[in-house]
Amino acid sequence: MTADVRLVRDLVATVDDREPLVVVIGDCILDRWTVGKAERVSREAPAPVVRVTETIAVPGGAANTAVNARALGARVRMVGLIGDDESGRVLRERLETAGVDTTYLVEVPGARTTTKSRVVGGDRVVVRVDELAATPDAHAGARLAGAVARAVRTADAAVVCDYDLGVQPEDVVPVLDRDRPSAVVVDAHDLTRWAALHPDLVTPNSGETAGLLGRDLGAGSARVPVVVDARDEVLARSGARAAVVTLDRDGTVLLERGADQAFRTRATPASEQQASGAGDTFCAAATVALAVRAPLRDAIAVAQAAADVVVREAGTSVCTAAALVESVTAPAATVVDHDDLATAVEAARAAGRRVVFTNGCFDVVHRGHTTYLRQARELGDLLVVALNDDDSVRRLKGPERPINTAEDRAGVLAALACVDLVTVFATDTPIPLIERLRPEVYVKGGDYSPEMLQETGVVRAYGGEVVMVDYVPEHSTTAVVRRIREAAAATAAAAAADAGTDGAAVDTAPATEPDPAP
Incomplete structure (x- = not known):
């Protein structure tokens, strides 16, 4: 948490x-920090020469x-x-x-x-001297x-x-x-x-x-x-x-x-x-x-x-x-473009962090999503969620989707504690982004198997790992949308009956079959 x-x-x-x-x-x-530039090695000993630019003392x-x-x-x-x-x-x-x-x-x-005195040359502590x-x-x-x-x-x-x-x-x-x-x-x-x-x-x-x-x-x-x-x-x-x-x-x-x-x-x-x-x-x-x-x-x-x-x-x-x-309170900083994302992933990897990547539409975020995202976060140190843009959602899910815009969907995901970075992509699959980032772990939720995914071959080709996390039954986005429409239809039918009409114009059919993916 x-x-x-x-x-x-x-x-x-x-x-x-x-x-x-x-x-x-x-x-x-008392912590003392002597900061400077280490530009050369001393001729007297194999030690850097630090040209001091600042000395500060703070409580330690x-x-x-x-x-x-x-x-x-x-x-x-x-x-x-x-x-x-x-x-x-x-x-x-x-x-x-x-x-x-x-x-x-x-x-x-x-x-x-x-007193603990540290001498910093460039970006690292060169020596620490303790006076106890x-x-x-x-x-x-x-x-x-x-x-x-x-x-x-x-x-x-x-x-x-x-x-x-x-x-x-x-x-x-x-x-x-x-x-x-x-x-x-x-x-x-x-x-x-x-x-x-x-x-x-x-x-x-x-x-x-x-x-x-x-x-x-x-x-x-x-x-x-x-x-x-x-x-x-x-x-x-x-x-x-x-x-x-x-x-x-x-x-x-x-x-x-x-x-x-x-x-x-x-x-x-x-x-x-x-x-x-x-x-x-x-x-x-x-x-x-x-x-x-x-x-x-x-x-x-x-x-x-x-x-x-x-x-x-x-x-x-x-x-x-x-x-x-x-x-x-700054989730907007979590939503990044592909260039900033690549920079962040590179920095995380340089720091020894394990990058986990997943993707989906995340149209109406529900318990199935949050369960699988928490499980994904457990697999590494940095969880990246790639979000289908509105056009690609329409191509994948039909003309009535998405319910929420990409901006709104990204904002909701960015506010989740288990999500580190969110980006939006326009292609039908995230393969171009995966090839650029090369995450250590690629995760999917739902009732997929690795063999069903186009991404599996790409990830395994560079030595990455493909992991399928638990599917939460009855928590697909389509199922949620269907229940909302059915409830709305029932309410409209009841109102029509009260008004003396037959409610024949009410559409109670689900838009599509339940989707196993986000």
Whole structure:
């Protein structure tokens, strides 16, 4: 699932109305990005020489979670340890500029603030240099516990961000046990450290989940069934009521106690090699949603949409409420011409994404269509739907079709969460478009077999795969149109009878036989 327009709009409006208080507790990091052009290799060592054009410093780690939560409309208090050094001062200033309350930051005299500095040459990170804070002493831990106690009063939600850089469970868990907000989320490298807190939600990535289970999860989409099968073990070891495992380009899997089926979201992968902090954004958005008591699955869907926003940006980025709404309310950008489609498919393939292609008339979209499109989306990372134009529909279906214009049909398909790109074609078959795009998977729904399709030979010739997905009986477009006409005819006949006529002029015959295709 991907968050739909109404869900995102309603959540953003609720957050704006209630202004929930979110407390972020954890390891604060200052992210520095030094950006320039890498034009040659140094004579001193086999390393690129970067001519610097820009240096920026932004909140990272738990501090990035805090600024994302604030950008989404929550009131935010940041609790963490920083040094009394320049990096600490810059980090505090950046947080305050973003609107985060830094009253509860604990400044440790003589300590270093964790800083991660990246040098970017051209389009990639050349090197990252980490300056890590020392493990805090007992006095600093006691001060942190006091800050947590003050910050969580009247809070709607608390999120713990533990990157193994200083924040200790023994300083935080007893405080949250005494004064627990309605939602507690934990994002930690080692979730077992926080099991005693019994979080409402934990957000491990693939590597952290593998560490929690003590075994490899596999690669790509093959990780999904492994994670689903390990639900009870993940929840038991983390002590959590629910866990959402983030699987980068494969989206997320939500594990809930007692749920019959795991809930999934789909990611929108990006090729941006400089992107950082999407996990912080995901965690922030989920926490903000839970702070206004959104259902857990809605919170996860919105969090995925927020993470999709920032992976398209370079550096450590922030998803604002406005950007989140815009990302789900611009379906027109999904409808593209053939040239733009070819460019998008090429970029997706370069990023390692698997392209799925299907086509049809999609005149009156019904449950049969949506079922088969969801199944098609499961087969890859980018679903392209090619739509017959109005003239070709008339040639295929008869002069009374289409019911809806190509523009309307494209707009409806573009609004479906499972559809990534829509294009319109004028030929009777999509073969010319298939030959140009060469999708990895060609999908058809209905009661076809591959041997019935002209496209099968073309796809198999370049090494593609042809897949037939389930047919949903009694859900063809022609059947829907027939039922509408029959209902209209019955109504007209009844009206004619009431008026004393025989209704002989009413046409009750279906236009054509039911069609097995979209």
